[in-house]
Amino acid sequence: MSEVRDKAALAKRTTSRMGSLSTAAKNAALRSIADALIARSGEIVDANAEDLARGRDSGMSTSLLDRLALTPQRIEAMALGVREVEALPDPVGEALADIERPNGLRIRQVRVPLGLIGIIYEARPNVTVDAASLCLKTGNAVLLRGGSSALSSNAKIVEVIQDALAATDVPPEAVQLVNDPSRGSVDELLKLNGLLDCVIPRGGASLIRTVVQNATVPVIETGAGVCHTYVDASAEPAMALDIALNAKVQRPSVCNSMETLLMHRDFAAVHLETFAEAFRERNVELRGSDDARARVAWMKPAGDEDYATEYNDYILNVKVVDDLDAALEHIDRFGTRHSECIVTNDEANARRFLQEVDAAAVYHNASTRFTDGFEFGFGAEIGISTQKLHARGPMGLPALTSSKYIVVGDGQIRQ
């Protein structure tokens, strides 16, 4: 028995009990976790110091070290996150349908937990707490497989969570962490059909690709975002600039930020230089199409590879297009079905864009940066789904549930 299968089996054995827990019991467990994180903050910082030392020794970049680092303040923020999950409504048990059939059968469809959820993620150890609390709140067991660089932090955090659960009605075995840092443990996890009800990758494009290509268990694909803002001929220039700047620089490292700015040629003729200067002032490197570079010569040239890249950085492609059709075509070709925006005062063009663009979220006159569980009013999210099955867009608690038909009769048989 391997570690992965062993821990999955341990967690799986709790799913029946997890599914029948009351909301109060789950909330008490979440409070216990939040308290324990604060109380044992020092231990967590110490464990994290081991990861940081290893990271420094192996030449990890400053920005990665920063993502990895835990301070008492960051641990407090993690605990606060758990309390926010506690405050969210519990979707489990919600009646989705209640049907009385002519033959007297009563059919109720109710929300139930998914069962055992696998989460594969990268360096940031706060995901450990986020994912565990969202899964527990929805009555799911969870098998966590974090990045190897955060192994000591994750192990300590899961120890703290399991210890905190020991005094509650939630079985501690419901939260399991895979310690094996090899690629083999991921491969094995992705094929645990019969044990894992689904797997959710949280991380960069390469992690997501690995999961999609190799999983035989159901996957919820999250995150990759090559998002566009299309500035139409009739756009209000000041609004368009505000939205474009916000979509790029307010937080470039996240999936809902803009990677390519599309601009109608008539608008570009008047405003492209102003836009380019505004981005340059904010240290954004611009890569332009030929038409764009004809107006702003200092842009680097952009090619198909650039248009297909999620930079997550201070880099932006700028492409001048002939019309809305050309913008739609570009988005269809290079977009990742995440978040797409049109800035326009032309209602017909806005309608067409919102209707025809195939993405989780489509925007008219607002920044793509709003695609987010909190901004949509759902609270904490487990990720942003870019696939169309099960859940699409920011995934709140209901995305971590399934349903079940409960049929009650008095001897009905089928004719």
Place this chain on the structure above:
Amino acid sequence: MSEVRDKAALAKRTTSRMGSLSTAAKNAALRSIADALIARSGEIVDANAEDLARGRDSGMSTSLLDRLALTPQRIEAMALGVREVEALPDPVGEALADIERPNGLRIRQVRVPLGLIGIIYEARPNVTVDAASLCLKTGNAVLLRGGSSALSSNAKIVEVIQDALAATDVPPEAVQLVNDPSRGSVDELLKLNGLLDCVIPRGGASLIRTVVQNATVPVIETGAGVCHTYVDASAEPAMALDIALNAKVQRPSVCNSMETLLMHRDFAAVHLETFAEAFRERNVELRGSDDARARVAWMKPAGDEDYATEYNDYILNVKVVDDLDAALEHIDRFGTRHSECIVTNDEANARRFLQEVDAAAVYHNASTRFTDGFEFGFGAEIGISTQKLHARGPMGLPALTSSKYIVVGDGQIRQ
């Protein structure tokens, strides 16, 4: 360019137009298909005769030849099925949420088609019409890959459908059939990420396993049903016998029929012989656990392999269990999460069974044969999902849709 990728690309190009069709336009197209099937019934029968001849030459069994055969009556039933789909409500465009945020953003979540759906199925050519009409009604394009034994029938049916669509607003290219009968075409279809939004297998356990093991596109797993009926100590004997017989013999070939009868030992002590005789009279071969064979010696012995088999035939396992816990354990081990039933007069046991059994449909005092789109009141179904993501149980039209967030602002940017 291979046939599979070529046809997928052709169909994919229609998805934007498909998604914006009115319900009236889609219904008109379905009527046109139904009319054409009747009008060209003779051509379809002729094409089917080619498949039947090939089948006979290759030694196909009588029951498989019967599944493959099309008669004017069967084609009429197919056309009637299309009209039934026409009569169903159109889920596309339905508002699932309408949120006004404090910053003035208006966020609407609306149902949209999935896009391009792949359907992989086996011998029965009526699936071609079923699948195409359900996909068209929900604004989806469809890539069909039927069994090689029905190649001529399927090709003719798709020709009739495409011709019928030519005179309507629905682009004929939205319905595509893969003619390549090799296993390679299935493998290729299963990896069409970026073109196929999901794939649905319709067929036996081996087809479903192939799809689950090899697909990199999202899958909706359907159908495999190792279903149980548990007769509790307090069950009403006449009701229990009616339900058990119905679950086994009313139509043994389908996924919601019973494969194993579990019986509480106290009930078995009094009634097992009567039950066994009733099944024997209906030509059901019985395979029993040791405890069951101690009471009915003529049963063959049943082992783990039997318990794990979906017979779809006049064969039934019979197992005597000590209590509800043992029944739950058996179902957890051998069930395929499809449909499970308890017959009991003990409300506490019923509650526990309905709560703890992890299956798409759980029954108290009614036959598992009711797990069906029509019986649940949903109308035609594309299949019965046995996975927990996206859809679970009978999949009506909403299971063929996704959703999209449409966000309208007046210049909002994220702080």
